[in-house]
Amino acid sequence: GAVVSQHPSWVICKSGTSVKIECRSLDFQATTMFWYRQFPKQSLMLMATSNEGSKATYEQGVEKDKFLINHASLTLSTLTVTSAHPEDSSFYICSVIRAYEQYFGPGTRLTVT
Amino acid sequence: AQSVAQPEDQVNVAEGNPLTVKCTYSVSGNPYLFWYVQYPNRGLQFLLKYITGDNLVKGSYGFEAEFNKSQTSFHLKKPSALVSDSALYFCAVRDMGDYKLSFGAGTTVTVRA
Numbered sequence: 001g002a003v004v005s006q007h008p009s010w011v012i013c014k015s016g017t018s019v020k021i022e023c024r025s026l027d028f029q030a031t032t033m034f035w036y037r038q039f040p041k042q043s044l045m046l047m048a049t050s051n052e053g054s055k056a057t058y059e060q061g062v063e064k065d066k067f068l069i070n071h072a073s074l075t076l077s078t079l080t081v082t083s084a085h086p087e088d089s090s091f092y093i094c095s096v097i098r099a100y101e102q103y104f105g106p107g108t109r110l111t112v113t
Numbered sequence: 114a115q116s117v118a119q120p121e122d123q124v125n126v127a128e129g130n131p132l133t134v135k136c137t138y139s140v141s142g143n144p145y146l147f148w149y150v151q152y153p154n155r156g157l158q159f160l161l162k163y164i165t166g167d168n169l170v171k172g173s174y175g176f177e178a179e180f181n182k183s184q185t186s187f188h189l190k191k192p193s194a195l196v197s198d199s200a201l202y203f204c205a206v207r208d209m210g211d212y213k214l215s216f217g218a219g220t221t222v223t224v225r226a
Contacts, residue, residue: 001159032212043203043216044157093156097212100145104156 002096002103003027010109013084021079021108023094029074030096035067038091038107050077084112115140117206119217127225132194134220136187136204146187147205147214148178157203163187174198194224 003026013019023033031052036044048069049057056069066088068080081088089112095102116139126132138144145164149157161172168180178189187204204217 004156006156034213041201041219041221043218046213049213091154095157100212101147101159101162102212102214103159104149106156107154109154 001101002030002098004094004096004103004105006092006094006105006108008108009106010111012111012113015085015112016083018080018082019084019110021081021092021094021110023077023079023096023105025075025096028096028098030077030098031074032097033071033077034095034097034102035069035077035079036093036095038093040091044093047079081110084110086112088112115144115206115208115211115215117204117215117217119202119204119220121220122218123221123223125223125225126194128196129193132189132191132198132222132224134189134202134204134222136189136217137185138187138204138206139185140206140208143209144187145207145209146178146180147207148172148176148187148189149203149205151201151203151219160189160202194222196224196226198222199224 005024007022033050035047038044047062050069050071052071058064071077093107095104118137147162148160161170163170163180171177202220205214207214
């Protein structure tokens, strides 16, 4: 398998501020990571595909200037929610691909007040 | 295009009784099928997958699933449910040539003592 961590696990921020979420692949080098968001009791929605050393590929309807993704190394991808608003409050989950399977991080709960 | 349908929002069973969570899929090519479980405020945990081979797949925690190509189904089953199986279950599919997963809406399983 693969071990994926996320930091922080829970963050509260004020409206208008930016918050950065980290996703780390702990036991192998991940060239591709995915970022999902999940609203309460709903399914996962793919936001973007993060590729090491290149620009992320965003899904239709996801604002790339609001959700900045940086995949600067083979073990770290970051998602920055810029100028956060209450409607950005959600559960954000990352995943990595290894041997054609996705392995998920524990998620980050973002609450914007 | 690929998609997954989980027709039941909720499944309620008594402890010790059989548990079935339904899933149907649609893909253009050969499907890779997955089941994940999610506990509150946690990421997704992998249960089992079907890639090829035997239609009956056995996975973690006593779960199994049967791939039925003619009915395009991949129902999750457990012969004897436990209270600790209460959680949110997701079925997911991807086409053989794609890394992206499409998730169902999820089914909340409640096992009563």
